Amino acid sequence: MTHGAPHVAADPHGGAAPHGDPAPGHDSPSSAHPRTDQERLRRWRLLLGGQGADGTGCSLSGTDAAMDRTLEALYGSGGADGAGGSATAAGRSGGSQGAGSGARSGGLGGSAPQVARWLGDIRTYFPTSVVQVMQRDAIDRLGLSALLLEPEMLEAVEADVHLVGTLLSLNKAMPETTKNTARAVVRKVVEDLEKRLATRTRATLTGALDRSARISRPRHRDIDWDRTIRANLKNYLPDHRTVVPERLIGYGRAARGVKKDVVLCVDQSGSMAASVVYASVFGAVLASMRSLATRLVVFDTSVVDLTEELDDPVDVLFGTQLGGGTDINRALAYCQSQITRPADTVVVLISDLYEGGIREEMLGRVAAMKASGVQFVTLLALSDEGAPSYDREHAAALAALGAPAFACTPDLFPDVMAAAIERRQLPIPDMVMHQ
Numbered sequence: 001m002t003h004g005a006p007h008v009a010a011d012p013h014g015g016a017a018p019h020g021d022p023a024p025g026h027d028s029p030s031s032a033h034p035r036t037d038q039e040r041l042r043r044w045r046l047l048l049g050g051q052g053a054d055g056t057g058c059s060l061s062g063t064d065a066a067m068d069r070t071l072e073a074l075y076g077s078g079g080a081d082g083a084g085g086s087a088t089a090a091g092r093s094g095g096s097q098g099a100g101s102g103a104r105s106g107g108l109g110g111s112a113p114q115v116a117r118w119l120g121d122i123r124t125y126f127p128t129s130v131v132q133v134m135q136r137d138a139i140d141r142l143g144l145s146a147l148l149l150e151p152e153m154l155e156a157v158e159a160d161v162h163l164v165g166t167l168l169s170l171n172k173a174m175p176e177t178t179k180n181t182a183r184a185v186v187r188k189v190v191e192d193l194e195k196r197l198a199t200r201t202r203a204t205l206t207g208a209l210d211r212s213a214r215i216s217r218p219r220h221r222d223i224d225w226d227r228t229i230r231a232n233l234k235n236y237l238p239d240h241r242t243v244v245p246e247r248l249i250g251y252g253r254a255a256r257g258v259k260k261d262v263v264l265c266v267d268q269s270g271s272m273a274a275s276v277v278y279a280s281v282f283g284a285v286l287a288s289m290r291s292l293a294t295r296l297v298v299f300d301t302s303v304v305d306l307t308e309e310l311d312d313p314v315d316v317l318f319g320t321q322l323g324g325g326t327d328i329n330r331a332l333a334y335c336q337s338q339i340t341r342p343a344d345t346v347v348v349l350i351s352d353l354y355e356g357g358i359r360e361e362m363l364g365r366v367a368a369m370k371a372s373g374v375q376f377v378t379l380l381a382l383s384d385e386g387a388p389s390y391d392r393e394h395a396a397a398l399a400a401l402g403a404p405a406f407a408c409t410p411d412l413f414p415d416v417m418a419a420a421i422e423r424r425q426l427p428i429p430d431m432v433m434h435q
Contacts, residue, residue: 049076067125073118074138115144119156131158139166149174151181159185161193161383165273169322187314193281193410194313201285201414208418209259209291223248259291260344260421263335267351268298270323274383275350277317278410282382284313286417295338299331300324301356329357332365343373346420350379353394353405362394367401375420378405382413404428 038058045058046068060068122131135157138144145166148154157163167174167182174182228248235244264286266272266279276298283296287310295307298320309315328351339345347369355362370376378398380390386407395405406428408416419426 046071063125066121070118070121070125074134074141116153116156119153119158123158128158132160132162136162145170149178151178154178154181154185157185159189161189161274161277164189164277164317165322168273168276168317168320169270171318172321183314183318186317189277190281190313190317193278194285197281197410197414198285198288201282201417202289204414204418205286205289205292205421208421212259212422260346261293261295261339261341262286262417263295263297263338263345263347265331265335265347265349265351266296266298267326267328267331268300268320268322268324269326269352269354271352271388272350272381273322274385275379275381276320276322278382278413279350280313280316280320282410282413283316284310287311295335297331297335299327299334301327301330303327303331303334305334325356326351326354327357328353328355329359329362329365332362332369336365336369339369339372339374342369345373346375346377346417348377348379348417348420350382352380352388353378353391353398355391355394359394363397363401366398366403370402375423376401376403377416377420377426378403379408379416380405381407382410383407384409 041056041058042060042064045056045060046064048056049072050056050060050068119135122134126134139148148157148163148166149170154167164186167186171182228245229243231247232243232245235246236242237244264279264283266276268276279296283294283306286292286294287296287307294310295305296310296316298304298306300321301324304319306316306319309319328349332349335347339347366376378395380395381388388407390405398405404426412427415427
C-alpha cells in the first residue's frame with residue numbers, strides 16, 4: 001500500500017531525495033536510470049510505504065527511515081483511516097517517534113508537542129513547497145485545525161496563502177492568546193506577497209492610466225498613430241499616397257487626481273479563501289495609487305465594505321469571515337449604488353458564481369452596469385490553483401453579456417486590470433476561459 005500521497009513521497013525535493021539522492025520513482029537529473037537495482041528498490045520502498053505487500057523487500061535506515069516515518073504519520077493507513085479525521089487519536093506514532101519497520105500505524109498523536117516535532121521533521125527532510133502541501137494535507141486528513149489555535153503550533157508551521165485562509169476561517173474561534181501570533185503569521189505572508197506583486201502592479205497600471213488619458217494636441221512622442229490614422233482616413237491623398245492628419249490623437253500623461261474608480265467585489269465563501277487573501281493584497285496596492293479610487297467589498301449572504309481598512313491588508317483579512325452562503329445579487333446591488341462615474345469605473349467580481357440570491361436580478365445588474373459604461377470583469381478565482389468548481393450556467397450567462405468568466409493568477413491580474421482600464425480586450429488565455 002502506498003503512503004497515499006505519491007506527489008509528496010515520490011518527489012520530495014522536486015526530483016531529488018535528501019542529500020541529493022534521486023527521489024523514489026523519478027530519474028535524477030544526471031542519469032536516465034537509477035544507478036543500481038538496490039537504489040531503485042530504495043526509492044520504490046519510500047514511495048510504497050513499506051507495507052507487507054509492497055514487494056520491495058527493502059529496509060530503510062538513517063535519514064531514509066526518518067523521512068519514511070514523517071510520511072507514514074500523515075499518509076499511512078492509520079493516519080488516513082484509523083485517525084478518523086482527528087489529530088487526537090491516541091497511541092499513534094509520528095514525527096521523529098516510532099520504529100522504522102514492523103507494525104506500522106500512521107497519525108500525529110494526541111499532543112501539540114508531538115505535532116510540533118513532526119512539523120520540524122518535515123521541514124528538515126523536504127523543501128518549502130512540499131512542506132506546505134504536507135501541512136495542508138495534515139489539516140484536511142487529520143483535522144489539525146484546532147491545534148492551529150495554539151501559539152506554539154503557529155510558530156512551527158511554514159506560512160503560506162493556504163495557511164492564512166485556514167487561520168481566517170478559525171478567526172472567530174481563536175483565543176486572545178493566539179491572535180497576536182496569528183496576525184504575525186498573516187502579516188509575514190502578506191508582506192511577502194506585496195513584495196512580489198506591488199512593483200509590477202503599480203508600473204503596469206500607471207502605464208495604462210497614462211495611455212487612457214488621451215489628448216487631442218499631443219507631443220510628437222505621445223501620438224497614438226493607429227488612432228490618428230483611422231481618424232484622418234478621409235484626408236487621404238492618393239497622388240501623394242499619404243494622409244493629412246488634421247486631428248492628432250495621443251496618449252496623455254496622467255494628471256494628478258483620480259482617473260479611474262475600481263470596485264473589487266469578493267466572495268468570501270469558504271472555497272474562495274486564497275482569492276480573498278490575494279484580493280486584499282491587490283486592494284491595498286491599488287488603494288496606494290493616487291490615480292485610482294479603490295473600494296473593496298466582501299460578501300457572503302451579507303455585504304461588508306472594507307474600504308476604510310485598505311491601508312493595512314492584514315486588518316482587511318481579519319475583517320472577513322470565511323464560510324457561509326452566497327448572495328451575489330445583494331453584493332452587486334451595493335456596488336452598483338456606489339458607482340458615480342460609470343464610464344470611468346471598473347468592477348471586478350471574484351466569485352465561483354454559486355448564487356444563493358436572485359439569479360435574474362444578478363444578471364440584470366451586470367447588464368445595467370455594462371450598459372452604463374462600466375467595465376465589468378468576472379474572475380472565478382484569483383489564485384495560483386486555476387479554476388475552482390464553479391457554476392457553469394451563470395458563467396455562460398455572464399459571457400453572453402460580454403463579461404466572460406475566467407480564473408486569473410496573481411501574476412496575470414495586473415495585465416487584466418490594465419486592459420480593463422484602457423477598455424481593450426482582456427488578456428484571457430483560451431485554456432482558462434469559461435463560457
